[in-house]
Amino acid sequence: MKLSKSHVLITGASTGIGKAIAKELIKNGAAVTSFDLEPLTENIEGWESIPADITDSKQIAYALDKIDKPIDIVINNAGVLHRGNITENSEQEYDSIMDVNLKGAWLVFTLARSKLSKNATIVQISSRHGFNLSMDPALYAISKNALMDLGSIIAKTFPNYSVKTINPGSIDTKLARQDVPPEELENKIKTMKSPEELAIKVIELLESDSMHNLVFDDETRKYRLE
Numbered sequence: 001m002k003l004s005k006s007h008v009l010i011t012g013a014s015t016g017i018g019k020a021i022a023k024e025l026i027k028n029g030a031a032v033t034s035f036d037l038e039p040l041t042e043n044i045e046g047w048e049s050i051p052a053d054i055t056d057s058k059q060i061a062y063a064l065d066k067i068d069k070p071i072d073i074v075i076n077n078a079g080v081l082h083r084g085n086i087t088e089n090s091e092q093e094y095d096s097i098m099d100v101n102l103k104g105a106w107l108v109f110t111l112a113r114s115k116l117s118k119n120a121t122i123v124q125i126s127s128r129h130g131f132n133l134s135m136d137p138a139l140y141a142i143s144k145n146a147l148m149d150l151g152s153i154i155a156k157t158f159p160n161y162s163v164k165t166i167n168p169g170s171i172d173t174k175l176a177r178q179d180v181p182p183e184e185l186e187n188k189i190k191t192m193k194s195p196e197e198l199a200i201k202v203i204e205l206l207e208s209d210s211m212h213n214l215v216f217d218d219e220t221r222k223y224r225l226e
Contacts, residue, residue: 012078169216
C-alpha cells in the first residue's frame with residue numbers, strides 16, 4: 001500500500017521503536033496519531049500524540065473520540081517486559097505484561113473498528129521471544145506469541161483487513177536493555193540494531209502487498225520479509 005496521505009494509529013510511540021516508526025511514517029507522507037502513556041517530548045508536524053492508557057477501555061474510547069478521520073493502519077506497538085522464567089514473576093507482573101501486550105492491543109483494535117478504513121492494515125509488533133517462545137522472559141514471550149495469534153484471528157474474521165506481524169531481534173531501546181543481565185549489557189549493546197534500522201524495514205513491509213511478516217534472523221543478523 002502507498003503510505004502517502006494514509007492515517008496511522010500507533011500505540012506507545014513516545015520512545016524507542018514506536019517513535020522511530022512514527023518518524024519514518026511521517027517521512028513517507030503519512031499522518032500519525034499515537035496513544036501514549038508517557039507524553040511526547042517534542043512537537044513533530046504531522047503527528048498528534050494523545051495521552052491514553054491502552055489497558056483502560058474508557059481512556060481508549062475518549063482518545064478515539066478525538067480522531068476525526070478514518071484510520072488506515074493500526075500498529076500495536078506498546079509493550080512492557082519483566083524478566084523471569086515461568087515461575088519467577090509475581091501476579092502483578094503477570095497482569096502488567098498481559099494487560100499491556102495483549103489486552104491493550106485487543107482493546108485498541110475492537111474499539112477502533114468503527115473508524116477503520118475498509119481495507120485497513122493491522123500491524124502486531126511481536127518479538128523474537130514470542131516467535132521462539134523463549135523460556136526467559138517467559139511471560140513476555142507468551143504475551144507476544146498470543147499477540148501473533150490475535151493477529152491471525154483478526155485476519156480470519158475480517159479478510160478485508162491486511163494483518164502483518166513484526167518479530168524484531170534485539171533493538172537498542174530502554175525496554176530491550178531490561179532484557180539483558182547487567183553483566184552482559186556492554187557486549188550485548190554492540191550487537192543490537194537501532195530503532196531506526198527496524199523502522200525502515202517496517203516501511204518496506206507496509207508498502208508490500210505480498211509480504212506479511214518481518215522476522216529477524218539470528219544467524220544472518222538481518223531482517224527478512226516473508
